Structure formats: C-alpha cells, structure tokens
Amino acid sequence: MAAGGPAVVETRGLSKRYRNVRALSDVTITVPEGRVSALIGPNGAGKTTLLRLLSALARPTGGEIAVLGMVPRSDPAFLRGVGFLAQEIPLYRRFSAEDHISIGAHLNARWDAASVRRRLEHLGIPPGQAVGTLSGGQRAQLALALTLAKRPRLLLLDEPVAALDPLARRQFLAHLAEAAADGDLTVVLSSHLVADLERTCDHLILLNAARVQLCGDIESVLAEHQVLVGPRKDTTAIERDHTLVQAVRTARQTTLLIRGNKPVTDPAFEASDVGLEELVLGYMGQHGGQAPAHLTAIGDDR
Amino acid sequence: MTWVVWRQHRSQVLVAAAALALFAVLLLVTGRQMASQYQSALASCSASHSCAGLANTLILGSPVLSLLVTLTVVVPCLLGVFWGGPLIAREFENGTSQFAWTQGVSRGRWLTAKIGWVLLAAVAWGGAVSALVTWWSTPVNALKQQNFQPGQFDIQGIVPVGYALFAVALGIAAGALFRRTLLAMAVTIGVFTFLRLVVGQDLRSHYLPALTRTFSFLHPPVLPAGSYWLVAGAVVGPGGQVAGGAAHSGPSISFGGVPIPVGSMPSACRELIFQSPLKFGSCLAARGYRAQISYQPASRYWAFQGIETGIFVALAAVLIAATVIVVTRRDA
Numbered sequence: 001m002a003a004g005g006p007a008v009v010e011t012r013g014l015s016k017r018y019r020n021v022r023a024l025s026d027v028t029i030t031v032p033e034g035r036v037s038a039l040i041g042p043n044g045a046g047k048t049t050l051l052r053l054l055s056a057l058a059r060p061t062g063g064e065i066a067v068l069g070m071v072p073r074s075d076p077a078f079l080r081g082v083g084f085l086a087q088e089i090p091l092y093r094r095f096s097a098e099d100h101i102s103i104g105a106h107l108n109a110r111w112d113a114a115s116v117r118r119r120l121e122h123l124g125i126p127p128g129q130a131v132g133t134l135s136g137g138q139r140a141q142l143a144l145a146l147t148l149a150k151r152p153r154l155l156l157l158d159e160p161v162a163a164l165d166p167l168a169r170r171q172f173l174a175h176l177a178e179a180a181a182d183g184d185l186t187v188v189l190s191s192h193l194v195a196d197l198e199r200t201c202d203h204l205i206l207l208n209a210a211r212v213q214l215c216g217d218i219e220s221v222l223a224e225h226q227v228l229v230g231p232r233k234d235t236t237a238i239e240r241d242h243t244l245v246q247a248v249r250t251a252r253q254t255t256l257l258i259r260g261n262k263p264v265t266d267p268a269f270e271a272s273d274v275g276l277e278e279l280v281l282g283y284m285g286q287h288g289g290q291a292p293a294h295l296t297a298i299g300d301d302r
Numbered sequence: 303m304t305w306v307v308w309r310q311h312r313s314q315v316l317v318a319a320a321a322l323a324l325f326a327v328l329l330l331v332t333g334r335q336m337a338s339q340y341q342s343a344l345a346s347c348s349a350s351h352s353c354a355g356l357a358n359t360l361i362l363g364s365p366v367l368s369l370l371v372t373l374t375v376v377v378p379c380l381l382g383v384f385w386g387g388p389l390i391a392r393e394f395e396n397g398t399s400q401f402a403w404t405q406g407v408s409r410g411r412w413l414t415a416k417i418g419w420v421l422l423a424a425v426a427w428g429g430a431v432s433a434l435v436t437w438w439s440t441p442v443n444a445l446k447q448q449n450f451q452p453g454q455f456d457i458q459g460i461v462p463v464g465y466a467l468f469a470v471a472l473g474i475a476a477g478a479l480f481r482r483t484l485l486a487m488a489v490t491i492g493v494f495t496f497l498r499l500v501v502g503q504d505l506r507s508h509y510l511p512a513l514t515r516t517f518s519f520l521h522p523p524v525l526p527a528g529s530y531w532l533v534a535g536a537v538v539g540p541g542g543q544v545a546g547g548a549a550h551s552g553p554s555i556s557f558g559g560v561p562i563p564v565g566s567m568p569s570a571c572r573e574l575i576f577q578s579p580l581k582f583g584s585c586l587a588a589r590g591y592r593a594q595i596s597y598q599p600a601s602r603y604w605a606f607q608g609i610e611t612g613i614f615v616a617l618a619a620v621l622i623a624a625t626v627i628v629v630t631r632r633d634a
Contacts, residue, residue: 052633052634055404056403056404057400057403057404057633057634058633058634059633074403074408074409074410074630075408076406076407076408079404079405079406079407079408080406082404083404084400084404086397086400086401088397090396090397090398090399090400090401091398091401092310092396092398092401093396095309099309102305102309103306103309103405104405106303106305106306107303107306107402107405107406107407108405108406108407109406110406150405150406
C-alpha cells in the first residue's frame with residue numbers, strides 16, 4: 001500500500017455499540033496526511049458512526065482511535081484541527097449566512113471570515129438572507145465554506161452531496177477539491193455514490209455491515225484486484241492462489257472478482273483491470289460483510 | 303459564547319422585556335393609586351375611630367387587576383416551558399448541536415454559557431415580577447394581612463425566584479434527557495405543577511412546628527397578631543377529641559376562623575343557635591367545648607420564604623448537575 005505522510009486518522013480494533021446494535025466492529029484504518037479519502041458503503045454500514053467517532057461527537061465502546069495524534073475529545077485543542085459537516089447540513093434556519101460567520105468567529109480561535117464571504121459572493125449566495133430560505137445546494141456550499149473557515153487539518157464530511165442535484169453536486173465537489181489542493185488538508189468524505197468520489201478522492205475506506213473491507217490508496221487497491229471472465233467451469237485452482245471477492249455465474253459464463261497479484265495461469269480466463277465502481281459493487285454484493293472469500297452467486301441456474 | 307447566546311435568544315429576551323415593561327407600568331400606576339386610597343381611608347377612619355371594620359368595607363384595586371396579579375403564579379412555569387424546555391432540546395432536534403459542538407468550544411463551556419445566562423434571566427424576570435407584585439400588594443397586605451396565606455405567599459417575596467430557577471432548570475434537564483422540545487415543555491408543566499402542589503399543600507406547613515391557641519366560646523377570640531397563617535382550626539370536645547372530625551361536611555358556623563360543625567354539637571346547644579349565638583357559645587363552653595387553631599405566626603414569614611426558596615434552588619442545582627452529566631457524557 002502506498003505510503004503517505006504521517007497518519008492523520010488511525011484506528012485499531014475500533015468498535016461502537018448502540019444498545020444491542022453493533023454499528024462498528026473491529027475497524028482498523030489509516031488515513032495519511034493530505035489524502036482525500038472516500039468512505040464508501042451501503043446505507044447502515046456505519047459511515048456516519050465512524051465520522052462521529054472521529055469528530056468527538058460520539059465515543060467508541062472499544063478499540064483505539066487517534067486523530068491528528070490525539071484521542072478525539074470535546075476540547076479546543078482537539079476541535080480546532082477538525083472540521084465536521086453532518087449529513088443533514090445542520091445550520092440555524094432563521095439565521096443568515098452572515099450570522100453564522102459571526103457565530104463561527106466567536107467560537108473559534110482561528111477563523112477565516114473573508115474566505116466564507118468570498119465563496120458566497122462567488123456562488124451568488126445572499127449573505128443576509130435566512131439560511132432556511134436558501135436552496136439545498138446553497139446551504140451545503142455555505143456549510144462547507146463555514147467548516148473550512150476554521151482552517152481544519154482534517155475535514156470530515158458525511159454524505160455532503162447526497163441531497164444535491166447534479167450541478168450543485170459538481171460545484172460542491174469542485175469547491176472541495178480546490179480546498180484540498182491548497183494546503184495539507186486531509187479529507188474523509190462519505191458517500192454511497194461511487195461516481196461522485198472517483199474524481200475527487202485518492203484514498204478509499206470501504207465499509208460494509210459495520211466492518212472495514214478495504215482501506216488504502218485507490219490506485220494500489222485497484223491494482224491488487226482483477227476481473228476474470230471465462231467459461232462456466234470449476235474455479236478451485238484460481239481460488240487457491242487468490243482471494244475470491246465475488247463470483248457471478250450464468251449458464252455459459254463465469255465472472256470473478258479476485259484479490260491478489262499473482263498471474264492467473266488458466267488460459268480459459270481472461271484477466272482485466274477493475275474499475276472503482278466495479279470493485280465497490282463487488283464487495284458490497286457480499287452478504288453479511290463476512291471475510292472477503294465469502295461467495296455470492298448471481299443468476300445461478302444449476 | 304456570550305454573544306452567541308445573545309444572538310440565539312435575543313428575540314425571546316426582547317419579547318419578555320416588553321411584556322415585563324407593560325406589566326410594570328400597569329402595577330406602578332395602579333399601585334400608587336391603591337396606596338393613596340388606602341392612606342386616605344385610614345386617615346378618615348382614624349378620625350372617626352372606625353378602623354376595626356376597614357378590611358371588610360374598603361375595596362382596593364379592580365377585580366381584573368387582582369386577578370392579573372394572582373395569575374403571576376404561572377410566570378415561573380412559563381419561563382421553564384419557553385426558556386428552559388427548548389434551550390438544549392431544540393439544538394438536538396434541528397441537529398445544530400453537531401454544528402455547535404464541532405466549533406472550537408468544548409461542550410462544557412457551551413453548556414455553562416447557555417445555562418448560566420438563562421438561569422440569570424430567570425432570576426431577573428422572576429425577581430422583577432415578584433418585586434412588582436410585592437410592592438403593589440403593600441396596602442392589600444396591610445389591610446387584609448393575608449400574605450402568609452397560600453396563594454399570596456406564592457407570588458410575593460423571594461419564593462417566585464426559587465420557583466423560576468427550578469422551572470427553568472427542569473425544562474433544561476427534560477430537554478437534555480428527551481431531546482424533544484414539545485416533550486420537554488409538557489414534562490416541565492406536569493412535574494412543576496405537581497411538585498408545587500405537593501410542597502404547598504403537604505410540606506410547607508411543617509417547615510416549623512405550628513403553634514396552637516385555644517379559645518373559649520365565652521369571649522371573642524383573641525387571634526394571633528399580624529399576617530399569621532391559619533393552618534387548621536377545630537372544635538375540641540370535653541375529652542380533648544376533635545368534634546366532627548376532619549372530614550366533617552354539613553352546616554357549620556365560623557368562630558374566629560374555626561368552623562363549628564353544628565351537627566356534632568350537643569343537641570341541647572343546637573336549639574339555641576336560632577335564639578342567640580351568645581347563648582349557643584355559653585352552652586358549648588359549659589359542656590367543655592372550646593375552639594383551637596394551629597397557626598404559623600407572622601414573624602416566621604421570611605423564615606418560610608427562605609426555606610421554600612432553598613428547597614427549590616437545591617432541586618434546580620440537582621437538575622443542572624444532572625444536565626451537565628447527561629450532555630457531556632452522552633453521544634451527541
């Protein structure tokens with residue numbers, strides 16, 4: 001896996017339980033400095049829980065966690081380095097953008113009000129209007145600008161584009177990419193839409209049913225996997241050398257997603273590179289989030 | 303943080319300030335009128351040596367105004383419902399707690415500022431309303447001497463400040479626990495009303511042991527001086543037992559605030575009621591009956607105000623401590 005700078009996020013065996021529900025289980029991840037990490041997983045996989053643990057809004061029930069070298073906690077020394085934007089984009093609906101800028105100025109030691117105003121002007125968002133009357137896209141942009149005004153070293157965004165139309169989504173991600181480009185900002189961005197993240201992110205955390213399936217540099221993760229297409233036949237030889245992530249068998253054809261760099265010797269199968277979306281869907285297609293070798297058959301006609 | 307609290311609640315503060323100003327003007331104007339009315343009535347009755355019956359003949363202030371003043375008993379509850387209940391619950395409900403708690407200020411400081419200012423406001427408003435009512439009631443208190451009685455006791459002096467602190471703390475705690483504004487408001491109304499009734503009806507009369515005084519029916523009763531609180535009154539029979547019992551219902555006549563249960567009196571005396579109350583009295587006295595009251599003397603008024611305020615302030619402190627624990631320990 002590609003090495004980066006020092007780890008900004010590091011967890012070991014992290015778990016979180018809500019009464020009888022296990023939201024996260026044995027999560028071990030590392031996000032190096034300067035990365036834009038895509039936190040991908042189906043709804044209910046634990047993405048929000050993970051981001052809330054990283055931002056000190058919630059406390060883990062087990063395991064270890066270090067963010068910017070600190071255990072997340074609600075004190076200024078920790079909070080100043082971390083920006084968090086929750087999924088529902090919580091802002092005070094009756095307050096204007098300008099009110100929010102003032103609130104931020106009073107609650108943060110470091111606060112770049114000018115950057116928010118520049119951004120509002122650039123996007124044509126009225127600064128004096130109640131936030132509740134702005135469009136969803138405008139609210140999201142304002143919230144992102146406010147989160148960035150803290151000048152955080154780690155930016156945590158929970159499904160920020162889920163509710164936006166395609167144009168607003170593109171603008172938001174462009175804004176984010178711009179912010180990530182100038183400086184040592186590290187970003188963890190959750191979504192269940194892979195296409196949005198492919199252009200923006202260079203790091204991947206794949207979460208499924210409370211467990212981490214993959215964590216690492218996107219390029220190297222993709223290079224570790226291959227897709228094999230061949231006739232319908234026995235695949236135990238291939239499974240001996242590789243980890244089978246997903247197998248799709250139809251009457252005449254077998255498609256395998258495998259992990260491992262060893263070349264496939266079986267001439268009946270044709271190997272090809274895997275795309276991010278294909279990879280994510282392959283892992284998500286597994287049932288119950290078991291170990292990666294768990295097999296799924298689709299369209300089986302035995 | 304102070305600025306943030308002010309920005310968030312300034313419209314509420316302005317509305318409350320306007321309402322208080324209106325109330326103040328109303329009471330200041332009518333209070334002065336009542337005071338001068340009382341003074342001139344006192345002057346004219348002293349001249350004619352007829353002040354004994356003044357309490358029964360002089361009517362101070364309008365009934366509407368008296369009702370308004372009596373209704374200030376709900377002010378602490380209103381503060382608890384509209385200031386305390388939403389304070390934290392609304393932040394949870396709208397998700398803005400996630401915004402507030404990921405800025406550069408710890409949850410503890412955020413809480414301290416919000417709770418501190420709203421409690422201070424509760425003291426200010428509760429205290430101002432009570433001070434106005436107490437001042438306004440001065441001539442009424444002098445005339446009727448009823449400010450130790452339940453009802454008047456609850457809207458004068460320092461107890462309204464204790465109630466206001468408790469109600470607001472209750473609203474805050476319910477909001478922090480349930481995270482729903484409406485539920486917090488409803489719980490505040492229910493718990494506050496229940497506790498006020500229990501304390502007022504069952505607890506207050508026991509803060510200090512009541513004094514007792516016994517009257518013979520042969521003479522007019524010599525009642526305690528000043529604004530004493532008549533806790534209970536009964537007719538005691540020759541053996542020292544209470545005649546008629548506490549649950550007596552049926553016709554009764556009053557003697558110095560003590561109801562005489564006519565049906566439980568000896569039949570020989572009962573026949574005399576219609577002839578002359580005096581003969582009825584001497585008949586009862588001859589058979590060993592006497593009236594007895596238990597009361598809290600006027601001199602204990604401020605001690606009782608202090609004790610009751612202390613109880614509610616202590617309850618408020620417990621609720622605030624619980625709120626801080628719940629908010630800082632639980633996940634956002």
